[in-house]
Every structure is written in C-alpha cells, then in structure tokens.
Amino acid sequence: MPVLPGAEPYSNDGNRVGVLLCHGYTGTPQGLRPWAEHLAGAGYTVRLPLLPGHGTTWQELGRTRWQDWYAEVDAAFRELRVSCDHVFVAGLSMGGLLATKLALDHGPRVSGLVLVNPIYKHDNKLLALLPALRRVVPSFPGIANDIKKTDGEPELGYTRNPLQSMHSQTQLWAGVSRDLAEITQPVLLLHSREDHVVPPLSSAYFLSRISSTDVTEIWLENSYHVATLDNDAPLIHDESVRFIQRLSA
Template sequence: MAVSVLPGAEPYAHDGNDIGVLLVHGYTSTPQSMRGWAEHLAAAGFTVRLPRLPGHGTRWQDMNTTRWQDWYAEVDRAFGELRSRCSQVFVAGMSMGGLLSTKVALEEGPRVAGLILVNPIYLHDDWKLVLLPTLQRVLPSFPGIANDVKMVGGEPELAYDRNPLKAMHSQTQLWAEVRRDLGEITQPVLLMHSRVDHVVPVESSAHFLAHISSTDVTEIWLENSYHVATLDNDAPLIHDESVRFIERVSGSLRAGEG
C-alpha cells in the first residue's frame, strides 16, 4: 500500500541553468522547512532538488523502520541526478540535512563544488544519548524536537511531534562516522548557525570548523533565529548569502577551468 505523504511535505524540483543545488532537510522534518530557500535558489536560475527523506513526511512510526543509510541513499540519488545534468553541484543542508550533506562532500570529493550548512549536527551533549542504545530497544519514541522557531506568527515547521528512537540511534552512528573523516573536507564552505539554538549545541559547528581542511570558509552567525532558521527571521539572509556564495564559487571554478 502506498504511503500517504502529508500535504506540504512533497519534494521539490526545478530545472534551471547548469549550476545544481541539492537541498537536504532535517531529522523528523520535511521539504516544507526548506521550500522557501529552494524557490529562492530556483528564482536565481539554479537547478534545484529538494528530496523527501525516507520515513519523513508520513507518520513518525515510519521513521523507526529507516536508518541513516536509507536517508543517504535518497540524497545520493538526487545528487547523481544533478550531476548528470549540471556542470557544478552544490550541496546544502540544515541540521541532520547538514550532516548528510557533509557525508556527500566526503564521498564525492571534488564533484561537490561547495557545501552550505545551516545549524548542522555532528554531536550533542544530551546525557540521555548515553542511554539511547538501550532505550531504543524498549521505547519507540521520545517527545519531538520540531518547530524551534523564534519568529512570532510565522509558518510552523511541518515535522513529527515524536522523536523515533531507533532512527535517532542510527543518526548518532552517522555523527561518529562523519566526525571521524572531517579532515577530508576541502570544498568551499558556507556555515550559517544560530546564536541561540535549542536543538543543536553550538559545539557542533565549532567542532566542524576546527576539524575540516577547507581554506575557503565563510561563517555567518544568525542573530535572530533559533534552530529552524530557514523558517525564521534570518531566512532572507540565508537565501541571499547562499546565492552570493554559489555565484562566487562557481564563477571562480569556471575561471580556473579557463
């Protein structure tokens, strides 16, 4: 039986010029949280893909039947599609989407032209995580982590109100794998992270910056947003800085080819 996708959680695709941008949404979230960003990039002329990760956008119980390998496989499929039609491909993600985007950059190397991250997660300081390997065997879920938004009266995040623990345990395994290889990241990086984030600790981005090997790194603090910054007050800043970064890096790469 076909899985019923929540209205608004559908993937987004736009065919534009030969610069591709892959956007990856966060854990328990949906493409809705990044659709405004995707549409802004499309309006700038880029070819854009924003897939819905397996287990997301239906029922939280469905997430407990998926693992990080399933989420990454969908991201990898979308990246391959962009590579087949674009001369350069940038990868962008928020929260766990940033983690998966970093994994793409590690796996694909120079085939990723640049990496754009919003509040990415690579580690967490919640003491309950120590118990997660055991808890995920006996408890299906915890209360959710969605909709950490500062803006009053804005669009709420379309995401699960529960945190599925088997899926969460799998995500933590990917944290460790990506952290181990961060020194292999050499692509240009645009990192935008919130000064106040109630979901991902500030140490996560600090760890990323301290361990990558990229020489072209732009760090921007988001002063007026919480975790889901793409639906928050700083969304226009994220949109504009992304376009500026992509145009600068893609232009430099083209000049280098010449």
C-alpha cells in the same frame, strides 16, 4: 503511505548550476521550500527530496535508518551531476550532516557546502543511553518547530522522535565526524546564536577539524534552530546565492 500535504519534494530545472538541499531529521522539504524557491528564482537547477520515513508518520520513520536517508540524497546528487557543470549541496541540521557525507564521498565533484545549524555532536547525556533505551522506549517528544518568529509558517514535522532511527543518526554523526579532516570544499556555515536543538559545540567541532581554506562563518542572531523558516531566512537566501555565484562564475 500517503505524504502529508506540504511535505512533498521540490524540483526545479534551471541552468547548469545545481543545488541539492537536504532537510532535517523528523522534518520535511517544507522547512526548506522557501530557500529552494529562492535558489530556483536565481536560475539554478534545484532538488529538494523527501527523505524516507519522513512526511508520513513517526512510526514509519522508526523503520528507517541513516543509510536509507543518505541513499535518497546520493541519488539526487548523481542525477544533478548528469546535467550540471557545478553541484552545490546544502542542508539544515541532519540535512547538513548528509550534505557533509556527500562531500566526503564525492570529493571535488561537490563544488561547495552550505550548512545551516548542522549536527555532528551533541552534549545531551541521555544520548549515551540510546543503545539500551531504544529497545524499551519507542519514542521521545519531538524536536520540530524550534522557531523564534511568532507570525510565520510553523515547521511541518513529527511530534515524536523514534529512538531506533535516532540511534541510527548518532552512528552517522560518528562516521562523518571521524573523517571531517577530508573536507576541503569551500564552506558557508550559518548557525544560530540561540538553538534549542543543536548545541554550539557542533559547529565549533566541524570548523576545528575540516581542511577547507575557503570558509565563511555567519552567525544568525535572530533565529532558533529552524532558521530556514525564521527571521534570518532572507539572510540565508542571499548569502547562499552570493556563495554559489562566486564559486560557479
């Protein structure tokens, strides 16, 4: 199926420090492209894959599950490990969740985690109905483009949220959340004070359960959920480079 213009994956071959970026649910690499290009400009080897079911149609996404999305980022991570001495994983929203699972599965081979508004839990009561709703309702309204900035680039994402794949994502929340105590890697967590997609309890839950001793938490005061395309994007760029430089020196 043809990929939407602008939704293509991004790749840059740089030095022996690799960075894997994971985009969010119903989004595309476009939402992280400026970040990826900034990291490439800093000299890093960068991979930003397109997750299966994304960048085409929401119906196509509805035919995929979390195992499909994870397999894509896991393959990209393994590729980076071949050519890089250090590999950092980073992500936005569900991309942060996938990055966290990579850290759980690959342990010290992940040099550090950079998370922007990651999702591990949600307080929307409708989620409890998903197991039944997904059998009778194909989709809900989309969650893309939660951006405060009014004069910037909008997020390229679906206008509908397929419930079959949404239900699969919640299963991944449960599995990763259960094992968060096994996270020991250095963490840079950046999250928005006002986010209309992921509630503050998600990042708070993550911080309360990980075992990492090197943790930097930064509040994003001038962005909504898609902070990588919002007013605080330069802060995300600069802080992630500073974090990676410190740990890979």
